[in-house]
Amino acid sequence: SAPHPSTGRYLTVALAEEAAKLGALAFALRRQPAVHGMRAGLVLGAAVGAGFAALESTGHALDAALWAPDPWGQLETELVRGLLAPLGQGAWSAVAGGVLLALRRPDGRFRYAPPVVAAGLGVALLHALADTARGLSPWLVVRLTGRGVETGLFAPGYPPQPSAAQQHLLTLVSALGPALVALAGLFWALSLARRNPPYPPWKNTP
Template identity: 55%
Template sequence: MWGGIALWLLTAIVTYTTRNSNLLPTLILLGSFLVPAVFVLWAYERHGRDLGATAILGCFLTGGILGVLGASVMESYLLHPSLRMFLGVGLIEEAVKLLALMFVLRRHPGIHGMRAGLVLGATVGFGFAAFESAGYAFNAAVTMKGIDLRALLETEVLRGVLAPFGHGLWTAIAGGVLLSFRKPNGRFRLAAPVIGTYIGVAVLHSLWDSMHGIAIWLVAEITDTGLRRELFAQGYIVTPTDQQQHLFTLFSVGGMVVITLVALAWLRSLAHRARDTGAEGRQGARIHTP
């Protein structure tokens, strides 16, 4: 991790000093993939060595790309910021990531169980996050006035810090439950717990994405500001007071912390279940056939 951060900082310094636009792809890719790749490698080394490199790489690259493409196509119909739109985004992105996981594992019928699902689900989620972050970084860099390097760096730092608490975490939860119900012949069962888990992580995802608007709405409610619904879509309060600014920071940051803690507790309970049934051939185990 620290070596990667040092490389990213060196690339950023050289790019800023030389103003060489040829270095932008290196800067974007390094910054976008560093944190997701490190967490995937950590999960592979600690919990997924027997899964095989093919499954890990397939989930990270193929799963990530298919997830981003599918989400982009489906989300193009959701244009106006609203709580309903954010719920739609959560449902769409979590669905396409699970479909991508199922697609990658169609040639690996022997991979099943909670532990395998947690590792490979996280891998798909981190792959999705890496490619999505690259897109956000590119959009931040390209402006009407030319290349905005500062916006690019700020975007990559923010996305890198938040990466462990987003897509990888949510899809690990959904993937773990999905593979725990996979049949020995490789067929996926969309049992009630699988559907319920999918809806649950989609709600967490939606709340995470909409926390900015929710914080504004809460501030407007508490400080008795008019146009409460309009403020959610607008995304900001015109000329906010100091009290409103402090409340907004409290609600937005506090809300994201609460969402993360809920997701981590959920993941921890699934990991304990996988360990408790960790013998090969039982639910938490995973049988691999090359």
């Protein structure tokens, strides 16, 4: 059978990363009890997510430059990934941060109530779906270009010795799935923003 990425591994990593981002937001605001509310959480959560995306994309690009057999071809894929990452990471963290600060107590303590847990699990699922779609892209490229599935396909994350056409197709395919998942997170964040009373529009938002 064809090798495939582990969805369970992607979900585990996504849960850990989303928990870390939410924890970083809570830690940064621990001495600022006045900062609360849905929209404050959306803005600050998005900022945390964008910062995480920048760090992650830098690491992926550096890894491709140092260890990839064809660094220039693979950096093309990482460049597109770097452009999309802030959208997905920012939207997912915005959702979790918005719900967290919406339920923050007046004394500044955070409530990890069921809605916060549900939001965290939801964004982790979106995160895992995006990673799974990206992980499946080499297999899909091989199928579309007519080459057989090779045993080591998913070890490096790229088709073995891809042609220039395959590399360009990989860039497109690996961006499409995560982009759709990122848009789902963005629409979720926008729906939460619209639920807030319109006046004043950004109360308690730094």
